[in-house]
Amino acid sequence: MDDSLSENETKKSSNLDKSQKNKKKRKFKKTENKSKNILQRKRKKTIEKKSSKNLEKKEKKIPSISFYKILEKESLSFYDLENSFIVFESYYNLIYLVYSKENLSIVLYSLDDEKKISEIKNAHKDSIQNFRHYQDENEKRDLVLSISLDNNIKLWNINNFECIYNYEKVNNNGFLYSACFLNDNNNIYILSCNDGYTFSESIKVFDFYGNMIKEIKDSYDSTNFIDVYYDNKSNNKYIITGNCNYMKSYDYNLNQIYHIYNQDINNNNNNYHLNLIIYEDGGTVNLIDLFFGKILLWNFHSGELLRTIEIKDNTMNSFCLWKNEYIFVGCLDKSIKLMELKTGKIIWELKNDSNIINLKTFTIPKLGDCLISQEIDKKIKLWKI
16 A cells, blocks of 8 residues: 555656656747747848848939930020029929020920920010019919010010010119019019129019019129028028129018128139029028039028038039939039039039030929939930939
């Protein structure tokens, strides 16, 4: 009896040992499996990180352009004006190009359909130097200003190409180089800037009916262009002008100079501030200007010169901003270059057959991001980015 009991106890203890061993084995396997799973997850994450980095690299591949087609062979082009053609999206979401020809006509070209829509013959009596666009949401129409050396500014309804008003002899003493729209509490005004034999800077503000609302006079500097910047933070408007020596901004409400953007350059060659772009970068308002073949980057509100971008042994004729990160530049050596805005580094270039004097980037739905160039040989070309 005692022997059988001891045998049973021995069996029980051995069974207990076996179950404990099995439990330990199961725990070990679980731990092993957990560690394997952790390793697998870590490997997966590493692979995902590597693939995402590779994707980023692919996404950050250097952009370039390819020639698409010639849009016009006989446009009227100028070296020293940034708006000798304009590209805009209309009130009805159509993409248009407007430019002038040597026969003094104005052409409306559809970039969606890649064809001319209309041409106004003898739109002015002298060369048409500048265009500006305004989308009039109240009247559901697109307005275009044409500025001519005949000293007239004409206001067109581009939807039917009707001349709404002709602002005649805006500057009797010399040339009229530039004008633009100004929206003041839904009242649309036309600003003109004078230049010429008197070399006087006079900013004139007109309503739609040719009545002069006010005039801002400052100095005897000749003025090449005028533009407007709307500051949504301060709910203010600033007028920007450029001449032979420097750019200036005016506080529209106060009728006085806001800043002078002046770089100390001995300007004996009568160079001009040619192009102007205002953009916001992380809450900072910057102004980009082309002068003396160099690109100058300014802080708009402080007037501080932030950066100068230049190309050794070369001169830039024109530039445009792309995605607030890059600038396309047209150079005297007949090249188009793509540069990083922050570093001024050239990351891509292409040799062209003529000097490029005007560049603009725009998105056309069926083509994506595009570059439009105007050249000294009168061609307007379309490039795909």
